[in-house]
Amino acid sequence: MELFPENIGEYLSLDEVCLSQGELYTVLTNREAKGKKGALLAMVKGTVSEKVISILEQVPIRIRKKVKEVTLDLAPTMERIARRTFPYAKLVSDRFHVQQLAGDAVQQLRIEYRWEAIDQENKVMLKSYTVFFAALSMKTPWIGFCVAFGTWFLFLWITTKTCIKY
Numbered sequence: 001m002e003l004f005p006e007n008i009g010e011y012l013s014l015d016e017v018c019l020s021q022g023e024l025y026t027v028l029t030n031r032e033a034k035g036k037k038g039a040l041l042a043m044v045k046g047t048v049s050e051k052v053i054s055i056l057e058q059v060p061i062r063i064r065k066k067v068k069e070v071t072l073d074l075a076p077t078m079e080r081i082a083r084r085t086f087p088y089a090k091l092v093s094d095r096f097h098v099q100q101l102a103g104d105a106v107q108q109l110r111i112e113y114r115w116e117a118i119d120q121e122n123k124v125m126l127k128s129y130t131v132f133f134a135a136l137s138m139k140t141p142w143i144g145f146c147v148a149f150g151t152w153f154l155f156l157w158i159t160t161k162t163c164i165k166y
Contacts, residue, residue, distance in 0.1 A: 001045065001055055002042065002043040003056075005060075007040060009067075010066060010069070011031040011032055011069050012028055012030060012041065012071070013028070013029045013031050013072070013094075014071070014072040015027055015073055016075070023045065024047050025044060025045055025047075026043070027044075028040075028056065031071065047075075049084075052081050053080075057085060064085060065087075067088070068088075069092055070091055070092070071093075071094050125155070126155070
């Protein structure tokens with residue numbers, strides 16, 4: 001646990017980081033320092049909110065009241081830590097996580113619409129093949145049947161091979 005109350009500023013950033021061997025740390029930094037000297041306010045092993053809150057509460061409340069804004073990810077534990085230790089600060093979700101959520105939602109919609117389009121294309125192809133082979137089998141039933149069966153088998157083989165969802 002590292003705590004540097006002298007580095008506190010009006011604009012803070014709260015996040016968890018994973019260091020070597022999967023060790024999680026909660027890191028609180030002063031955004032105004034822009035990652036340079038004096039940026040680190042606290043580094044606590046783990047992300048258990050009660051543990052982090054107890055450490056951050058070692059900074060006197062009169063100093064913590066000066067914090068205007070805390071930027072954090074969308075994790076509920078980070079929100080709990082920020083609300084309890086900086087009660088007068090405005091909480092801001094960082095844009096990386098918001099953009100990631102929006103991108104994931106767009107990707108999911110794109111995939112759903114693509115599968116709908118593929119299903120629609122398959123239905124149209126099957127309908128046109130059915131009409132074509134029905135007409136062909138009326139003229140020469142045996143040849144029509146063989147061609148229809150072969151094409152149907154080929155159609156199934158192609159569509160099931162390309163429509164496997166990974």
